[in-house]
Amino acid sequence: MTSGRPLSRRLVVALAIAAATVACSPTPAPSTLEPLESDEALRLAALTDLDQRVARVAWSLSEANAALCPTVRLSAGWALHSARQYSPALRPHAEARFGLRGDLPGVIAAPSGSPADTAGFRTGDVLLAVAGAPLSAGEATGPAEWEGLEANIRAIDAALAQGAATFTVQRGHDRLDLAVQPRRACGYEVQLDPSDELNARADGRRLFISTALAGFAQSDDELAVILGHELAHHVLRHRPWNDRGGVARRANDGAWRAEGGSGGAEQQADRVGLYLAARAGYDPTVAAPFWRRFGASNWRVRFPQIGHASAGARAAALETVQHEIEARRRAGGELLP
Structure with missing residues (x-):
């Protein structure tokens, strides 16, 4: 370790x-298999x-x-990811499934009962701005990297450290503002x-x-x-x-x-x-x-x-x-x- x-x-x-899931299920006849x-x-x-x-x-x-x-810190309790975090092979699938773009943070998890969940965040939300300050989209192409997402997370954590923060969120075709009240956590x-x-x-x-x-x-x-x-x-x-x-x-x-x-x-x-x-x-x-x-x-x-x-x-x-x-x-x- x-x-x-x-x-x-x-x-x-x-x-x-x-x-494991497949192994526990009967295999259908070839004519009934879906792509x-x-x-x-x-x-x-x-x-x-x-x-x-x-x-x-x-x-x-x-x-x-x-x-x-x-x-300790004041935390929303969410897990964030970005398109650039994924390899070029996985990135198109992450973009299509979660609406990710470049280094913009997307919510991959808002655990039940967490401040993010209470505020109404959902898996698939993409964070565009915090407290009116735009987050950096970075580049859409290139090798997998963490640094762009990490810089955005630092900006998010700095805002949450002050208490309640409002985020501009892209959810599908909609844009909305959600306010989160962070709680004390490790x-x-x-x-x-x-x-x-x-x-x-x-x-x-x-x-x-x-x-x-x-x-x-x-x-x-x-x-x-x-x-x-x-x-x-x-x-x-x-x-x-x-x-x-x-x-x-x-x-x-x-x-x-x-x-x-x-x-x-x-x-x-x-x-x-x-x-x-x-x-x-x-x-x-x-x-x-x-x-x-x-x-x-x-x-x-x-x-x-x-x-x-x-x-x-x-x-x-x-x-x-x-x-x-x-x-x-x-x-x-x-x-x-």
Whole structure:
């Protein structure tokens, strides 16, 4: 679980979800088969599904744990993308499906209950301006790149940092203004990396999860275990960080010592991450079975690695944490790691 910058969507997205769906359905006779969508359209559909799942879980974790995060922000809770973020092969399909143009941010997810959802934003909305200031459309052609969208996101975040902000939105043929009232959340972006590696990481500014690992998670609860672990690295300041927003490290260090905590950064992040997931309403009982299944599927985590215990050892430790969380709930205590 290492650090890195966001990757553009130039890698092939695995179609495991689509393949699983097909495998569970009877195959019709050849004469009744409908024309298949292109490979690119199917890749985009699979990627969109994962983006929306990750955005939903990331927002829940971020809002529920704002009090513990060293860096916080006022957030709309949405996930944004742009046409230029996609490879030239996928870009025409993203433009057609979502109405994207160049670097203009489009809403790919407005999780239920988020400020974006409450304000009426929908998947497919394209943001044209914030507080009357136009966002940059950039170039419509060229290789995949993230920088143009990132610059627009910085302008959006700056506006949201002041409180309620009004956005000019293109929705199909209509143009409308929507005002969003952001809420306090952890101040870290979550990036889905198109990759066939089963990996997640944190770099102090963002959380990253590969498409392969997001697809491996069988439920939002399992996805919360993964993202909660990476968020815990930020909460515990295992990565470079910005000090704005709180003193959560001191509180967590104190709790860790009071519980007799030991072990390295990964073991600490496992424990704290499961608390973060539980605080967001996710089921902590899935953590140990997830790690056993992950170990059975991936030899790289089956055995101990430098700084990482084996999957079996992590599962056993997480069962202890799960029982601790359950005991605190029965006692009516706050779920503080």
